[in-house]
Amino acid sequence: MKQKLLLFLILLLPCSFGLVLAQDQEDNTPKYSNEFLAIGVGARGLALSRAYNAVCFDATAGYWNPAGLLGLSNQYDLLLTRASFFGGVSNYDHVGFANRNADSTQAFGLTFIRMGIDDIPDTRLLVDANGGINYDRVRSFSEASYAFMFSYARLFAIKYKGKDKEGQEEEKKLNIRTGASVKVIHRVAGPFAKAWGFGIDLGAHTEYKKFLFGLTLRDISTTYNAWNFNEEEVREVFLNTGNEVPLSSTEITLPTMVLGVARPLALSENIGLTSMIGLETTFDGKRNVLIKSNLLSISPSIGVELDYKNMAFLRGGVGNFQQIKNFDNTFVTTTQPSFGVGFKYKLFVVDYALTNVGGLGGIPYSHVFSLRVAFAQEHLNKIKNLNKPKG
Numbered sequence: 110m111k112q113k114l115l116l117f118l119i120l121l122l123p124c125s126f127g128l129v130l131a132q133d134q135e136d137n138t139p140k141y142s143n144e145f146l147a148i149g150v151g152a153r154g155l156a157l158s159r160a161y162n163a164v165c166f167d168a169t170a171g172y173w174n175p176a177g178l179l180g181l182s183n184q185y186d187l188l189l190t191r192a193s194f195f196g197g198v199s200n201y202d203h204v205g206f207a208n209r210n211a212d213s214t215q216a217f218g219l220t221f222i223r224m225g226i227d228d229i230p231d232t233r234l235l236v237d238a239n240g241g242i243n244y245d246r247v248r249s250f251s252e253a254s255y256a257f258m259f260s261y262a263r264l265f266a267i268k269y270k271g272k273d274k275e276g277q278e279e280e281k282k283l284n285i286r287t288g289a290s291v292k293v294i295h296r297v298a299g300p301f302a303k304a305w306g307f308g309i310d311l312g313a314h315t316e317y318k319k320f321l322f323g324l325t326l327r328d329i330s331t332t333y334n335a336w337n338f339n340e341e342e343v344r345e346v347f348l349n350t351g352n353e354v355p356l357s358s359t360e361i362t363l364p365t366m367v368l369g370v371a372r373p374l375a376l377s378e379n380i381g382l383t384s385m386i387g388l389e390t391t392f393d394g395k396r397n398v399l400i401k402s403n404l405l406s407i408s409p410s411i412g413v414e415l416d417y418k419n420m421a422f423l424r425g426g427v428g429n430f431q432q433i434k435n436f437d438n439t440f441v442t443t444t445q446p447s448f449g450v451g452f453k454y455k456l457f458v459v460d461y462a463l464t465n466v467g468g469l470g471g472i473p474y475s476h477v478f479s480l481r482v483a484f485a486q487e488h489l490n491k492i493k494n495l496n497k498p499k500g
Contacts, residue, residue, distance in 0.1 A: 142362040143294060143306070143332060145224040145254045149173075150203040151190055152460035152479035156449020157412030158426025160387035163314065163323035163369035167481060168205030171218035171260035174312040174325045174369070175288025178216035178262040181209045183456075183483040192477040194466045199226050201477075207260075218260035220290070225253030231299065233346055250299030257295075262288035262312075286314040294334060301342050302355070308332030308362065321385075323369035332362035366390045383414045387428075399430040422451035424462075449477075456484050 151169040154161035165173040166180030168188040190203035202223045209216035227249075234246040264286055271281040294306035309330040314323045338355045347353065371385035387410045400407035410428030429445035449462035458481040465474045 142360050143254070143334065145201075146222070146256055146292075146294075148194075148201070148224070148466055150205065150220070150222060151188060152449055152462040152477040153422075153424065153451060155464045155477050156424040156426060156447050156460070156462035157385065157414065158387075158410040158428035158445065158447045158464075159389070160369060160385045160410040160412035160426055160428065162312070162325045162367050162387060163321040163371040163385055164383065165323070167483070168207040168218065168220075169203075170207065170262075170288070170312075171205060171220040171258045171290050172222075174314060174323045174367075175218065175260040175290045175310065176262050176286035176312040176314040177323070178207050178218050178260060178288060179209060179213050179264055179286045180314070181207055181213075181216065181483070184209060184211070184485045186481070186483050188479060188481040190477065190479045192475055194224075194475045196473050199224060209262075214264040216260075216262040216288075218258070218262070218290075220256070220258035220260065222256040222258075223253060225251050227251045227253075229299070250301075252298050253296070255295040255297075256292055258290045258292045258310075260288060260290040262286060283315065283317070286312075288312040288314075292332075294332070296334065296336075300339055302336055302338045304334045304336040304360065306332055306334035306360075306362075319372065321369075321371040321373070323367075323371075325367040325369075327365040327367065328362045329364050331364060334360040334362070336360060363391070363393045365392075379418050381416045381419070383416075385412045385414075386410070387412075397431050399432075420453045422449075422453075422460075424449040424451065456482055458483070 149155050149159050149161070150172045151165075151167070153167075154165065154169060154173060162174035162177070165177040166182065167177075168186040170177030170180075186205075186207040188203075188205045190201070190205075192201040193199065194201055200223075204221045205218065207216060207218040229250055229252060231248040231250050234248070235242055235244070237243050237246065264284060267283045267285060269281055269283065270278060273279050289312070290310040292308050292310065294304070294308070296304040296306070307330075308328045311326040311329050312324065314321070316322070336358045338357060340355075343355070347355075367387060367389045369385060369387045371383055373381060373383045376382050389408045389410070391406050391408075392404070394406075395401045395403055396406040396408070398406045398408040400409070408428070409430065410426060412424065412426035415423045424447075426447045427444045428447070431444075445465050447462060447464040449460060451458060451460040458479075460479040460481070462477040463474050464477060
């Protein structure tokens, strides 16, 4: 029991540190920063409305919960995600790779995320020196956000004294998966501004009485983005339009805690059902979510996955509960539903999700596609043997 208490305190310490930082910086820190990292990766997780950090046993775990890397079905896992959000205005790409050792005690992961708006017209030179309009002078640029995550996970076994079904004392063992992701963020606004950021996520996962528990502490170090502006590119336009020329600045992302619980259930020999719930807690003051206070806000999400022989999957979820005020001063609670399907064939898994990233009625739903390949060393050996010259 002492070991369990020690582990709890270790997990609580960084969260408490993040709370102190959040309270100290709450007045001067915006609530929304690096929001491209709040969307999620993988069609499966988005179809479940982000209630996913207790069951993310694939290459997306580096994002959702790095401790989940230890639950890979095979030694290697590669996952690609492609989506277009906000009616095709913004493109979203994700690549995840993970590798665990043979006895599932250690695992590594790499994650790359890009979200950007490309081909934005640059009309600063549209009007030439003589006052004429020359469309040949119009160029284009991209506004893009990049994230690189490097993840590591390790298994710890905690032994404690317990009782068996007959009431006899025996030694029991609780396996705790732990993980961390170090993330480097790079954001570009054409030739006008660039930013670099750095942050750390922590994760834990365990199983108890057929329930799965996941805990993720995002931006536990408080993520800082240092912005540098290219004044020469915007000085003339800003001065002519009466705007203030921007200077270098720092953007701060405060910690977030996500608790997930899942319960797999066998409905029959061929059909399984997994229900899950996620609680995302922010510490930057009151937000428009279901549970809110001046100290913290909690946004719940619910997901359900039905599978047939672990080959075909039907998914659904609901999240982003918000209260909207009507003109008659009454409130109505709105939600953001998500749907998805998946198909598994040998080493390959194809997933699809239909979700509304913006959470608003005026924003169209988006189609998200993922391709996953889960393979072991023996598959690599077969490929090597096929490429060897015969004779």
